[in-house]
C-alpha cells in the first residue's frame with residue numbers, strides 16, 4: 055500500500071468566525087478518505103493557543119466530538135501514536151521558541167505551531183475564516199515552515215480580506231463594482247461631521263457601512279439617513295480602524311465558486327435569498343431561513359458574464375486554490391457588479407462553495423482531493439524558484 059498523505063486540518067482561531075470554522079473543519083475531517091489520508095486535527099482556541107492531535111477536538115462542541123471520534127477512531131488512534139511522540143506537551147505554545155529564536159510570545163498573540171509538525175505533515179488545510187486565518191497571517195507562518203497548504207497565499211489572503219485594498223485593486227483592473235469611499239477611525243474621531251458630509255456628497259443614501267477587515271456581516275449596517283449613518287459609522291469603528299462606505303443598491307446576490315491555480319475552473323452560479331432585509335449575520339447563521347438557489351435562475355448571457363468576471367477577480371488578487379466570488383445583480387437594470395472575493399469560504403457540506411461544486415459535478419470528497427492536489431502542485435512549483443542571484447541573468 056502506498057503511504058498515506060498526512061493532512062493537518064487547522065480550525066477555530068482568534069476570530070469572530072471561530073464557530074463557523076469549527077463547523078467547516080468538522081465536515082472536512084469527516085470527509086477526508088481514511089484510505090488515502092491520515093488526519094491530524096489542529097485546533098486554535100479563542101485565545102490563540104494551539105492544540106495538536108486528538109486533544110484539539112476538545113475545541114469542538116461536545117456533540118461533535120462524539121460524532122467525530124465515533125466515525126474516525128482508527129485514523130485518530132494512528133494520529134495519537136504518531137503525534138504523542140513529537141508533541142509531548144498538550145499545551146504547545148512553548149514550541150515556538152524552537153521555531154523562531156525569540157522568547158515565547160504572550161498567550162493571546164501566540165502563533166506557536168510545534169516545529170516538528172511541519173516535517174510530520176504533507177499538507178495543511180487551514181479552515182480558518184476572518185482575521186488570523188483568512189488574512190495571510192497563518193499563510194505566512196506556513197510559508198516559513200515550508201509546508202504545502204490549501205488555498206490562497208499571503209498576498210491574496212491579505213488583499214481579499216481587506217475590503218478597501220480589495221476594491222482598490224478591482225478598480226485598477228476596471229472590474230465593475232459599487233461606488234465606495236474609505237475612512238479611518240481617526241478621521242471619525244477628528245471630524246465626524248466631515249466624514250458624514252463626505253459620505254453624503256460621494257455616496258448618498260441608502261449606504262452600507264462596513265468594517266474593512268471582517269466577514270460574516272459582523273459590524274455591517276445599512277444607513278438610510280444621517281442619524282443612521284452616524285450610528286453605523288460608530289458601530290463599524292468598533293470592529294476595525296478602517297471603515298468602508300458603499301452605495302446601497304437593490305440587488306440579487308449571486309455567488310460562484312472558483313477552483314484552481316493558474317487556470318482556474320468556475321462552477322455554476324448560485325443565488326442567496328436572504329431571510330432579512332439584507333444578508334446580515336442573523337440571516338447567515340441564526341435564522342437558518344435564508345435560501346440557496348443552485349443554479350441561480352439567470353439568463354445565459356449573464357451567467358457567462360459572471361463566470362468570466364469571477365476568473366478575472368480571482369486573478370486580480372493573484373489567488374490560488376479556491377475562492378468564492380460574490381456578485382450583485384442590480385434589480386431593474388440587471389447590471390452585474392463584483393461584491394467581494396472570499397479566499398476561505400464557508401466549507402461545511404451545506405455551505406455555498408461545496409454545494410456549487412456538487413451541482414457542477416464535483417462532490418465534496420473529490421473537491422477536497424482536488425484542493426490537496428492543487429496545494430501540492432503550488433508548493434512544488436515554488437520549489438523551482440531560484441533563490442540565489444545569478445549575475446549572468
Ligand SMILES: Nc1ncnc2c1ncn2[C@@H]1O[C@H](COP(=O)(O)OP(=O)(O)O)[C@@H](O)[C@H]1O
Nearest residue numbers: 232262268269270271272300301302303332333
Ligand atoms: N453595497 C451594497 N448594496 C446592497 N447590499 C449590500 C451592499 N453591501 C453589502 N450588502 C449586503 O450586506 C451583506 C454583507 O456584505 P459583504 O460586503 O458581503 O460583507 P461580508 O464580508 O461580511 O460578507 C451582503 O451579502 C448584502 O446582503
Ligand SMILES: [Mg+2]
Nearest residue numbers: 270271380394
Ligand atoms: Mg459577503
